[in-house]
Amino acid sequence: MSASAGTDSSSAAPAVPGSSAPGTGRIRLATSLFVLVVLVVAVLFPLAENSRQGTMSIAVFAVIFMVAVSAWNIFSGYSGYLALGHAVFFGVGAYTVALMAQDWHVPAGWAIMALLPVCGVVAGLVAIPVGLVALRTRRHTFVVVTIAVFFIFQTLATNLAFTGGTGGIQLPFVSWTFSVYNERFYYVALVILVATVALSWAVRRSRFGLQLMAIRDDEDRARGMGVRTGRVKLAAFVVSAIPVGMVGGLWAYFLGSVYPQSAFDPLFDIALALMGFFGGIGTIAGPLVGALVLESLQQYFTQTFSANGLYLIIYGGLFLVVILLMPRGIVPSVSHRLRSWRAQRVDRASKPAAGSDAAGVTG
Amino acid sequence: MSVSLIDVEGVSKAYGGVQALQLCNLSVPEGSISGLIGPNGSGKTTLFNVITGYERASAGEVRFAGRAITNSTPDRVFNLGIGRTFQLTRIFARLTVLENMLVATQRSEGWLRSVLRLAGSASERGRALELLEFVGIARLASEPAGNLSYGQRKLLELASLLVADPAVLLLDEPAGGVNPTLINQLSARIRELNEAGKTFLVVEHNMEFVMALCHQVTVLSQGRTLISGTPDVVRADPGVLDAYLGDEGTEDSDDTPAPASLAAASPRVETPSAGPPSAAQPPVLTIKGVVAGYGGGDILRDVSFDVPEGGITCIVGPNGAGKSTLLATVTGLLRPRLGEIRFRGAPLTGLSPGQIVGQGISMVPQAHSLFPQMTVEENVEMGAFTIRDRALVAKRLASVQELFPIVKERAKEKAGSLSGGQQRLVEFARCLMLDPELIILDEPSMGLDPQTRGTVFETVTLMNEQGRTILLVEQNARAGLRLSTRGVVLENGTVRLTGSGHEVLEHPEIAALYLGGSVSAPSAG
Numbered sequence: 048m049s050a051s052a053g054t055d056s057s058s059a060a061p062a063v064p065g066s067s068a069p070g071t072g073r074i075r076l077a078t079s080l081f082v083l084v085v086l087v088v089a090v091l092f093p094l095a096e097n098s099r100q101g102t103m104s105i106a107v108f109a110v111i112f113m114v115a116v117s118a119w120n121i122f123s124g125y126s127g128y129l130a131l132g133h134a135v136f137f138g139v140g141a142y143t144v145a146l147m148a149q150d151w152h153v154p155a156g157w158a159i160m161a162l163l164p165v166c167g168v169v170a171g172l173v174a175i176p177v178g179l180v181a182l183r184t185r186r187h188t189f190v191v192v193t194i195a196v197f198f199i200f201q202t203l204a205t206n207l208a209f210t211g212g213t214g215g216i217q218l219p220f221v222s223w224t225f226s227v228y229n230e231r232f233y234y235v236a237l238v239i240l241v242a243t244v245a246l247s248w249a250v251r252r253s254r255f256g257l258q259l260m261a262i263r264d265d266e267d268r269a270r271g272m273g274v275r276t277g278r279v280k281l282a283a284f285v286v287s288a289i290p291v292g293m294v295g296g297l298w299a300y301f302l303g304s305v306y307p308q309s310a311f312d313p314l315f316d317i318a319l320a321l322m323g324f325f326g327g328i329g330t331i332a333g334p335l336v337g338a339l340v341l342e343s344l345q346q347y348f349t350q351t352f353s354a355n356g357l358y359l360i361i362y363g364g365l366f367l368v369v370i371l372l373m374p375r376g377i378v379p380s381v382s383h384r385l386r387s388w389r390a391q392r393v394d395r396a397s398k399p400a401a402g403s404d405a406a407g408v409t410g
Numbered sequence: 411m412s413v414s415l416i417d418v419e420g421v422s423k424a425y426g427g428v429q430a431l432q433l434c435n436l437s438v439p440e441g442s443i444s445g446l447i448g449p450n451g452s453g454k455t456t457l458f459n460v461i462t463g464y465e466r467a468s469a470g471e472v473r474f475a476g477r478a479i480t481n482s483t484p485d486r487v488f489n490l491g492i493g494r495t496f497q498l499t500r501i502f503a504r505l506t507v508l509e510n511m512l513v514a515t516q517r518s519e520g521w522l523r524s525v526l527r528l529a530g531s532a533s534e535r536g537r538a539l540e541l542l543e544f545v546g547i548a549r550l551a552s553e554p555a556g557n558l559s560y561g562q563r564k565l566l567e568l569a570s571l572l573v574a575d576p577a578v579l580l581l582d583e584p585a586g587g588v589n590p591t592l593i594n595q596l597s598a599r600i601r602e603l604n605e606a607g608k609t610f611l612v613v614e615h616n617m618e619f620v621m622a623l624c625h626q627v628t629v630l631s632q633g634r635t636l637i638s639g640t641p642d643v644v645r646a647d648p649g650v651l652d653a654y655l656g657d658e659g660t661e662d663s664d665d666t667p668a669p670a671s672l673a674a675a676s677p678r679v680e681t682p683s684a685g686p687p688s689a690a691q692p693p694v695l696t697i698k699g700v701v702a703g704y705g706g707g708d709i710l711r712d713v714s715f716d717v718p719e720g721g722i723t724c725i726v727g728p729n730g731a732g733k734s735t736l737l738a739t740v741t742g743l744l745r746p747r748l749g750e751i752r753f754r755g756a757p758l759t760g761l762s763p764g765q766i767v768g769q770g771i772s773m774v775p776q777a778h779s780l781f782p783q784m785t786v787e788e789n790v791e792m793g794a795f796t797i798r799d800r801a802l803v804a805k806r807l808a809s810v811q812e813l814f815p816i817v818k819e820r821a822k823e824k825a826g827s828l829s830g831g832q833q834r835l836v837e838f839a840r841c842l843m844l845d846p847e848l849i850i851l852d853e854p855s856m857g858l859d860p861q862t863r864g865t866v867f868e869t870v871t872l873m874n875e876q877g878r879t880i881l882l883v884e885q886n887a888r889a890g891l892r893l894s895t896r897g898v899v900l901e902n903g904t905v906r907l908t909g910s911g912h913e914v915l916e917h918p919e920i921a922a923l924y925l926g927g928s929v930s931a932p933s934a935g
Contacts, residue, residue, distance in 0.1 A: 252528055252529060253526065253527060253528060253529055254512070254526075254527055254528070254529045254530075255526065256529065257505070257509060257512055257513060257529040257530075258513065260502070260504070260505055260509075261502050261505065261513045263504070264501075264502035264503055264504050264505060265500050265501075265502055265503075267464070267484070267500075268496065268500045268501075268502070269502075269513065270483070270484040270485050270488075271462060271464070271484040271485075271487075271488055271493075271494060272485075272488055272493075272513050272514040272515065272570070272571070272574070273485050273488040273489045273514055273515030273574065274485060274513065274515060275485050276485070329504075
């Protein structure tokens with residue numbers, strides 16, 4: 048959830064056991080500590096903010112988007128295939144929980160939360176045929192195909208008999224008191240977030256992730272090095288759909304109803320990509336930073352100046368500034384600067400040692 | 411050495427109308443370093459692509475260790491033990507050097523196992539570092555691969571394949587664009603690996619490199635296997651030289667150009683060919699001290715020559731000499747680092763490609779520049795895209811149609827449906843729509859059969875007789891020079907020879923330039 052976590056993910060992962068820089072161990076320790084602190088803050092946050100329900104509601108939305116962008120990044124960030132149809136999985140998750148609650152008469156409360164993994168599974172299953180079709184194409188065509196698939200699903204949600212059409216579906220009303228309502232949703236979202244980030248981290252470090260990034264850099268050559276590109280891409284696509292489906296379900300339950308226009312929202316597709324680029328795609332921390340900043344701001348502005356469209360201008364302005372100053376996104380830019388600063392420091396500190404070290408490696 | 415590891419038998423491959431491979435045969439003995447050479451467009455890379463599963467053969471069979479692998483997929487071919495490098499070196503630019511070394515899958519493990527584990531166990535990393543040290547770039551292990559120089563990328567590309575321990579390595583131009591020191595280092599590494607049991611198949615234009623390194627060499631020409639044998643046998647074969655310089659020409663070969671007398675005998679009436687006239691008449695195009703490259707080192711190092719007005723100037727030279735780069739600098743696609751290019755005395759350097767076209771210089775690029783889905787007429791009209799005056803366009807179109815009847819006859823057909831030779835003519839027609847003073851042709855005869863080639867060359871002469879100066883680059887050096895008033899030989903980024911077409915054609919050094927070392931000696935004796 049931080050710049051230093053991003054540094055770690057991009058530089059320490061391939062670190063060589065023998066020849067790593069002298070400070071690597073300390074950096075890793077510092078990163079772990081930082082992650083721990085962030086986690087503690089995240090867990091304690093509701094206690095401090097309990098009094099202000101507006102803030103808690105912003106936090107729930109922010110965490111939901113952090114999950115979605117992180118999951119999207121597992122596919123799009125690592126493989127370089129820009130998917131603009133992940134709202135399909137969000138919407139499928141939302142409708143799955145609504146339909147299950149309605150048809151199976153699930154009582155309100157924690158029982159519905161227990162259905163969220165099913166939402167993930169259903170979204171993953173939907174991703175298989177979608178991926179099989181869309182991943183036959185590359186680059187721009189792939190982007191267009193994912194958008195097209197998205198609109199097919201939106202149309203289906205509006206027109207199929209069991210979805211309730213434009214009238215949508217109401218979820219059972221939870222009788223949780225106002226003071227714990229946001230807090231409980233927040234913690235459920237946080238659990239999903241921790242799992243998703245762990246997943247993203249595991250992918251980044253596995254051969255699976257390496258193969259995805261090889262595909263991003265040169266797919267044809269990756270094939271020529273034995274990578275089963277078709278399977279790897281499809282697997283990543285399905286894996287990235289699952290958490291999106293889960294938070295889709297959570298989101299529907301949080302709002303209490305689903306409608307085709309909001310569950311299958313084209314702006315959601317774009318938001319994932321924007322937040323990803325804002326924070327820096329292909330890193331672990333980038334999507335977290337991007338979603339945290341942009342979604343919180345958007346929710347805050349909506350709450351504060353909801354009447355006029357002013358917030359959209361501020362939102363857009365901020366986005367422009369960051370992309371102008373840090374075109375690769377916040378996390379990669381900051382970590383690049385940190386690394387060169389650190390390298391300079393190491394260089395100054397160990398001028399005499401550097402010569403003998405280099406000789407040892409090459410000789 | 412006797413067992414054949416890779417066998418290619420009767421493989422054919424066609425792209426649209428162009429036959430890239432025709433019943434091609436190749437055999438790579440186990441434990442050998444085999445070379446695959448041939449002029450541009452002879453099908454070497456296509457053959458590599460067919461063997462490694464990147465392209466499908468339309469006929470024939472490919473076998474690896476006796477087992478048919480025809481039309482397999484690249485990942486399967488790799489997992490069987492065939493690794494390949496690419497002509498334009500390909501690495502994973504955003505991964506670190508070490509990560510690049512960890513991508514290749516291990517032959518023994520199943521797909522799921524290859525995916526569900528940490529990237530690079532300690533032993534894998536150790537092996538990767540060993541190999542990086544072997545090629546001499548271990549100290550760069552944690553650098554992003556995109557920061558490497560071109561030569562280092564070549565080394566990384568090779569090393570990253572070795573991780574999987576393939577039985578055969580197919581190298582596509584390992585020495586291309588690499589400095590001499592690195593070439594020696596590469597040869598040494600290839601020999602060492604070969605002694606350790608690896609088999610190699612090398613495509614390369616650097617003849618000295620190939621001839622010194624390979625145990626046997628196969629020559630491809632226009633998609634066919636010409637000859638296969640030891641370097642000495644191949645070098646002495648007159649057919650090989652013909653393949654590189656272009657054949658003697660099937661029709662009207664020796665009567666028109668009149669080689670009876672010496673250099674003075676010029677086929678063109680207007681130019682007496684030798685030195686003085688170019689001084690008397692200012693040249694159309696002056697190229698002076700041009701140094702240029704694409705960032706990976708200079709490809710042109712000090713090129714100077716003139717293009718005299720009203721003539722046909724032909725640039726020849728072996729692959730990689732810098733011919734296309736030179737054209738790119740003239741047409742403004744590449745800005746020279748040093749030197750200047752003048753057209754009718756005014757500098758062209760610094761102008762955009764569009765401005766240069768506006769000066770009256772029009773270029774027909776190397777093959778396939780038509781819009782295949784547009785009709786022939788639309789394609790020709792696109793040549794006059796910048797002209798607003800509809801009447802003028804109509805007038806030009808009429809005159810072009812007169813010169814090229816095909817433009818009228820096939821006006822409404824899609825350009826993609828024409829044969830290769832017909833497409834060339836339409837490309838010429840299109841370039842004439844701007845009424846250029848100087849026409850630049852990049853390999854007009856590429857991929858054409860001898861008869862069509864004859865027609866194309868006749869057309870070039872015809873356009874010249876209409877008063878247009880022509881500058882052409884030609885792989886078929888003999889045909890190109892015979893047609894030209896002036897010949898320029900480029901080698902290794904510098905001008906080696908200039909003179910009238912015939913002087914250059916008859917020059918004894920020409921053969922050596924193309925095949926590396928002396929060819930004339932054994933064949934004469």
